[in-house]
Amino acid sequence: MSEPVSALGGAAYQGFCKVQEAGPVGMLTLRGNFASQVFVNAVKTSVGVAMPKVRAIVTEGDRSLAWMSPDEVLLILPHAELAAVRTRLTEALAGEHALVVDVSDARAVLTVSGAGAREVLAKLCPVDLAPDAFGPGEMRRTRAAQVAAAIWMSGEEEFTLIAFRSVAGYVMGLLTAAAAPGGEVGVFA
Amino acid sequence: MLILECPCCGVRAEESELAPGGEAHLKRFGAGASDEDFEAYMFARKNPKGVHFERWRHAHGCGKWFLAARDTATLEVFGTYPAQTKAPPAELIAAIKAKRPHWEGYE
Amino acid sequence: MSTRLSSGGRLIDRTKALEFTFNGKRLRGFSGDTLASALLGADQMLLGRSFKYHRPRGLVAAGVEEPNALVNLGQGSRLEPNQRTTTTEVFDGLSATSQNHWPSLEFDIGALNGLVARFLPAGFYYKTFIHPRAAWKHLFEPLIRQSAGLGRAPVERDADRYEYFYAFCDVLVIGGGIAGLQAALVAGAAGARVLVLEQTAHWGGRAPVDGVQIDGRPADDWIRNAVEALERMENVTVRTRVTGAGVYDHGYVLADEKVADHTPGDGRPKHRLWRIRAGRIVTATGAIERPLAFAGNDVPGVMLASAVRDYVVNWAISPGDRTVVVTNNDDAYRTAIALKQAGLAVPAVIDARPEARGALPEAARAAGITVLTGTAVAGVKGRGRVSGVQLCPQAGEGGAVTQEIACEAVAMSGGWSPVVHLWSHCGGKLVWDEGAAMFRPDPARPPLGADGTGFVFAAGSANGALLADQVMGDATAAAEAALTAMGKQAGAPATPESHAEAEAPLLPVWIMPQGAGPDLRMKMWLDYQNDVKVSDVQLAAREGYESVEHTKRYTTLGMATDQGKLSNINGLATLSNALNLPIPEVGTTTFRPPYTPVTIGALAGEARGEIFQPLRRTPMHDWHAAHGVEWEPVGHWRRPFCYRQPGEATSAAVNREVLNTREKVGLLDASTLGKILVKGPDAGRFLDMLYTNMMSNLKPGRCRYGLMCSENGFLMDDGVVARIDEDSWLCHTTSGGADRIHAWMEDWLQCEWWDWKVYTANLTEQFAQIAVVGPKARAVLEKLGGMDVSAENFKFMEWQDGHLGGFAVRIFRISFSGELSYEIAVPAGQGRALWGALHDAGQEFGIAPYGTEALHIMRAEKGFVMIGDETDGTVTPQDLNLDWAISKKKEDFLGKRGQQRSYLSSPDRWKLVGLETLDGTVLPDGSYAAAEGVNANGQRNTQGRVTSTYWSPTLRKGIAMGLVRRGPERMGEVIDFPQPGGAVIKARIVDPVFYDKQGEKQNV
Known part of the structure; x- marks a missing residue:
């Protein structure tokens, strides 16, 4: 087994914002009944992060749990911890109707950072990204131009975007074009 | 052009996040059904000018299907509700009746 | 001549001179100039030729409504045709050329059309070029195309970039004149999120030019303060150079920001298309002055009175030493006064009204200007340039010219029309205001939004509040109404006092003089750009065109790039007079977006070049690219079609790949195959409904080929299903089908069987999948080591997890080629490494990668169907002889009832067979088999068609599959496939399995 390889090998671009592919990130899709105590407890004990509310993302240390749909959350964690957490979760959910599956390699993770990060994403996503409309703690599934994407604020001036791995190059191209110098819009400043 | 609030995630989704799915509350007729029932299930659609109940999927979003009541002529949206519903909710029917007194109602 | 005045010009900065060229001539302007004002300042009145008669044309307007002064702007990769000089800001180095003339602007051969104008009336082309039919294509159309048209389409790739911006607000104010600013102040003060868009580079609109006083001071002061106040509000965004282009349902608005039109090449996007979702919209889009229809109203030098005023006040332009003003209203007197104040001569104001006793006419008289009431222009003298006007009584027929006045310019005003376009785009209705002779928004019938209430509110002149005294109150009311509609409190907004000289009512004047005869009417232009005259509209009416929509299309009135901003109302009034119907009964044409043209680049946004479309790459993409790949698009995926060695032809590469795989071992990137995990206590039951065959009884560790049908019974996808454990199955779909099939599964789970306990996950991209195929496949895997892949331990249609050469893999022993084959799945991040390891390990066995074409040939040699080749949405599994994969035991599955319909179960259906030409050649794809009669x-x-056809390098002959009526019953029969040109290819119906009929090779 060789080292995990992300889609773009950590490619980066510096425009009026910085765009960076994050490299390998561990990701598990969990599906189950959020009303089930077994499911909630399994998540809590195996992951150590509380279940997020609707459209929220909860971060504890280097692990985040993001609400994806009414019966699906995405666990984001260091790649090295993935196997152990998956095993723990699978065991804790034995007998429960639930699904735990590794999707780390199915996704590309990119960050957009800098004062204009909101504007870069607002060129691609039909989402209200004004500071009073979109803040930290929100997970928003949407599209970036022509492909599915999910975005959240991973820092004061940083967004993280996940998309499917096969379109990593396309998404990098989109973000690069949107962050190119001279493209500042100046509305969220 | 179109904004529907997804009842599953609360997003006021615009048309580019949504995928249409045709008429809502169809009853499936499978093996053993009469020709008439099967024909109605496959091909007969209401297509009204006015109040209509439709299936939509928040495709570029939470991925869930939901149902919407809409006026096909004015594009007024009366409400959205979960797909796991066999008939339009009574409150929604009442709200539409209040706005459209001449509407014949949902049969 | 037109010149620059030595002082004045509120918008120009005389300290910043700019140089530009027009038709190669070097000219100078100032910062703040539009191209139009700079050209006028340089005495360039003649700017173009008209569309049909090639008549000399000059500026008519000073804003977006300009119909004539369109130019080719820029050069090469920045060339844009049909750009309005009136909305183009001058910059250093700008280069413009005039258009629609040959050989030159001053001498144009096409102007000969003007001499025969009498013979080119409305509908001329429709009536004339009917016979002979062939002449249209070969003679008339090429000729007309040569002489018609405006600018030239650019041929070079656009050097600029464009982008979108998604914006959201409570109240969108379109228009940054005093009404828009006031509405924004009210909405902003109420705490609403407000976005204000102004199409020009300047705030305030016409008010400063028209001498409006606000709170007792010049409008400019109030405007400056208002903009500053708005900029200070955190909830308000103000932008100039953004045109509100279109209003759509549910508060969607497209707006076009000209980011770098005036600074080309500075690295910024040229345009930014704002895609706005607004709660409520206030349209403060102002009004547009109407021309008057008199003979010769298109001669260069005849301009709108408001435009003349704009040029004098804003840009210090003298349109000529002597300007005659022609009007039916008081407002135009402002132009006379402004000219006089600038030191220019106004020989007379020609007023069609019987008397003019308002404050403005009296002020004009006091300034020494002659006012001639009850008078009309009988004709304009001069061809390339106005040299004078001939006058006559407005009440007459224009036969007797009473007076001639020499002048260089004519300023005309036929009254004003509110800009109702944005109100109307989404269904807002209009009322005819008899007193002001204009259509204005009907507040009782606004466009309706998602909640069923009006979502557009017109403000100021756009709402028909044309007089300065009315504007502020009207704007405040519009903003308050918008706020109230959203459940917001407007507070107690301060409404400033706006004031200008009072105006007496206008007199509707649609032609001049009132009883003008045919000779005059055919020189009265309504639509300058499309060369439509009063006589054309009257002809249309005589010929029975009663609907304004038909008249528009017949005469082309209002169909030019200006979309009739100047001509629609005048044309409509002309039609209504001709039909003897009141104007509201004739009605208006439909206002459609965009308000002004939006360049295609802005609409495309970022989608060009590398990011025109998402391109899906497998983890091995770069390896393929480095090894002579020829790509095949499969949906958005790029898959290797084949790998060409140096000097190798495509067909040779494909044949080599097939033979190498059949004889040795091949390597296929199968990563694009859909992979959907289906898990839960009801997963088996669910898959039994989804697939035509039984999946619930598949044993863990085993694979089964399955078919999915639509409820209509038609085959929609196929693939191998592997049972992972007691409650999990992994479903493979076709490459293009993964998203669709996953959505299909979720649809049934969410909307029909929502109580079934099943979860799905689309894992297509989680895994790279590599097929190792051929007699030496096992040897390659054994070389990598780590798993027992022997025939005894790893049987056909089984799968196993394990470590192969150090990679954690899942191997499926399945075959789509008929060869011994292992499909190896590995996390996508390992895909490239595993591919390399397999390629290295296979060297000694002669391994070579193969592409989709070799894959297709090998599956066709085996008679395996391909979704999209053998199926087209009307083909059932039974048509493809796949009855063995349709469960007889299951009570129900999706498509079962559909397949029971008599038409689908008829023995006469076209069914799958193999086809072999008698001479061994390849049967052309898509050929139909002819039947009698x-x-x-x-x-x-017809009695059948070819669905797949290839040269088989294995069998060294052409092989094909096709659907033929009762085909399987007709083995050995020879049928005809007629070809274009008359040749007939004969082919024999054979078993579709051409190679290894017993299936021994895959089972070793």
Whole structure:
């Protein structure tokens, strides 16, 4: 087994914002009944992060749990911890109707950072990204131009975007074009 | 052009996040059904000018299907509700009746 | 001549001179100039030629409504045709050329059309070029195309970039004149999120030019303060150079920001298309002055009175030493006064009204200007340039010229029309205001939004509040109404006092003089750009065109790039007079977006070049690219079609790949195959409904080929299903089908069987999948080591997890080629490494990668169907002889009822067979098999068609599959496939399995 390889090998671009592919990130899709105590407890004990509310993302240390749909959350964690957490979760959910599956390699993770990060994403996503409309703690599934994407604020001036791995190059191209110098819009400043 | 609030995630989704799915509350007729029932299930659609109940999927979003009541002529949206519903909710029917007194109602 | 005045010009900065060229001539302007004002300042009145008669044309307007002064702007990769000089800001180095003339602007051969104008009336082309039919294509159309048209389409790739911006607000104010600013102040003060868009580079609109006083001071002061106040509000965004282009349902608005039109090449995007979702919209889009229809109203030098005023006040332009003003209203007197104040001569104001006693006419008289009431222009003198006007009584027929006045310019005003376009785009209705002779928004019938209430509110002149005294109150009311509609409190907004000289009512004047005869009417232009005259509209009416929509299309009135901003109302009034119907009964044409043209680049946004479309790459993409790949698009995926070695032809590469795989071992990137995990206590039951065959009884560790049908019974996807454990199955779909099939599964789970306990996950992209195929496949895997892949331990249609050469893999022993084959799945991040390891390990066995074409040939040699080749949405599994994969035991599955319909179970259906030409050549793809007789259209009857056809390098002959009526019952029969040109290819119906009929090779 060789080292995990992300889609773009950590490619980066510096425009009026910085765009960076994050490299390998561990990701598990969990599906189950959020009303089930077994499911909630399994998540809590195996992951150590509380279940997020609707459209929220909860971060504890280097692990985040993001609400994806009414019966699906995405666990984001260091790649090295993935196997152990998956095993723990699978065991804790034995007998429960639930699904735990590794999707780390199915996704590309990119960050957009800098004062204009909101504007870069607002060129691609039909989402209200004004500071009073979109803040930290929100997970928003949407599209970036022509492909599915999910975005959240991973820092004061940083967004993280996940998309499917096969379109990593396309998404990098989109973000690069949107962050190119001279493209500042100046509305969220 | 179109904004529907997804009842599953609360997003006021615009048309580019949504995928249409045709008429809502169809009853499936499978093996053993009469020709008439099967024909109605496959091909007969209401297509009204006015109040209509439709299936939509928040495709570029939470991925869930939901149902919407809409006026096909004015594009007024009366409400959205979960797909796991066999008939339009009574409150929604009442709200539409209040706005459209001449509407014949949902049969 | 037109010149620059030595002082004045509120918008120009005389300290910043700019240089530009027009038709190669070097000219100078100032910062703040539009191209139009700079050209006028340089005495360039003649700017173009008209569309049809090639008449000399000059500026008419000073804003977006300009119909004539369109130019080719820029050069090469930045060339844009049909750009309005009136909305183009001058910059250093700008280069413009005039258009629609040959050989030159001053001498244009096409102007000969003007001499025969009498013979080119409305509908001329429709009536004339009917016979002979062939002449249209070969003679008339090429000739007309040569002489018609405006600018030239650019041929070079656009050097600029464009982008979108998604914006959201409570109240969108379109228009940054005093009404828009006031509405924004009210909405902003109420705490609403407000976005204000102004199409020009300047705030305030016409008010400063028209001498409006606000709170007792010049409008400019109030405007400056208002903009500053708005900029200070955190909830308000103000932008100039953004045109509100279109209003759509549910508060969607497209707006076009000209980011770098005036600074080309500075690295910024040229345009930014704002895609706005607004709660409520206030349209403060102002009004547009109407021309008057008099003979010769298109001669260069005849301009709108408001435009003349704009040029004098804003840009210090003298349109000529002597300007005659022609009007039917008081407002135009402002132009006379402004000219006089600038030191220019106004020989007379020609007023069609019987008397003019308002404050403005009296002020004009006091300034020494002659006012001639009850008077009309009988004709304009001069060809390339106005040299004078001939006058006559407005009440007469224009036969007797009473007076001639020499002048260089004519300023005309026929009254004003509110800009109702944005109100109307989404269904807002209009009322005819008899007193002001204009259509204005009907507040009782606004466009309706998602909640069923009006979502557009017109403000100021756009709402018909044309007089300064009315504007502020109207704007405040519009903003308050918008706020109230959203459940917001407007507070107690301060409404400033706006004031200007009072105006007496206008007199509707649609032609001048009132009883003008045919000779005059055919020189009265309504639509300058499309060369439509009063006589054309009257002709249309005489010929029976009663609907304004028909008249528009017949005469082309209002169909030019200006979309009739100047001509629609005048044309409509002309039609209503001709039909003897009141104007509201004739109605308006439909206002459609965009308000002004939006360049295609802005609409495309970022989608060009590398990011025109998402391109899906497998983890091995770069390896393929480095090894001579020829790509095949499969949906958005790029898959290797084949790998060409140096000097190798495509067909040779494909044949080599097939033979190498059949004889040795091949390597296929199968990563694009859909992979959907289906898990839960009801997963088996669910898959039994989804697939035509039984999946619930598949044993863990085993694979089964399955078919999915639509409820109509038609085959929609196929693939191998592997049972992972007691409650999990992994479903493979076709490459293009993963998203669709996953959505299909979720649809049934969410909307029909929502109580079934099943979860799905689309894992297509989680895994790279590599097929190792051929007699040496096992040897390659054994070389990598780590798993027992022997025939005894790892049987056909089984799968196993394990470590192969150090990679954590899942191997499926399945075959789509008929060869011994292992499909190896590995996390996508390992895909490239595993591919390399397999390629290295296979060297000694002669391994070579193969592409989709070799894959297709090998599956066709085996008679395996391909979704999209053998299926087209009307083909059932039974048609493809796949009855063995349709469960007889299951009570129900999706498509079962559909397949029971008589038409689908008829023995006469076209069914799958193999086809072999008698001479061994390849049967052309898509060929139809002819049957006896002809159908109702006289076409030859058919009895089948080719669905897949290839040269088989294995069998060294052409092989094909096709659907033929009762085909399987007709083995050995020879049928005809007629070809274009008359040749007939004969082919024999054979078993579709051409190679290894017993299936021994895959089972070793």
